[in-house]
Amino acid sequence: MTELPRDVPRLRSIERYLLVQLAAVQRALQEAENSITTKPDSSPPRWGIAWKRAPVGQTRVGILHRADCWMAPRELLDARAVFEARRQEGRRIEPCDSCKPHLP
Incomplete structure (x- = not known):
């Protein structure tokens, strides 16, 4: 661990920051746990x-990503739109290569 300052005001600031971060993590964890138990993901x-x-004039290449992939673009498509794009x-x-989506 890094060395902490010795003066009280700076230590109090660090303590306050860490308590705020801990509270945020606990809230996120509680929301995640509640969402898992209350509602399964039923969206298509x-x-x-x-x-x-x-x-x-050359073939345009697209990379298909799942919606939860970190490389997915903002615009998301349903299976019909992906199928139509594949047929063009x-x-x-x-x-x-990262999310390995199943092609619709």
Whole structure:
């Protein structure tokens, strides 16, 4: 652990900061525990497609991500929209290596 200051005012400031952080973590933990026990996730699966840049006339490559992937774009799609994007000519969609989504 890093060395703490010896004066009381700075120690009180550190204590106050740590208590605020502890309270925030406890609230988040309680909310997470309550959400697990009270409601299962019944929403339909969603995906996002991050498009790579491609020169004009070449096949455009997209990376398919699950909605909870850290690399997913903001715009999320349902299965129908992903299927339509996969059918468009001149496009290729590959699964993300991180989240490994199941292609709809």
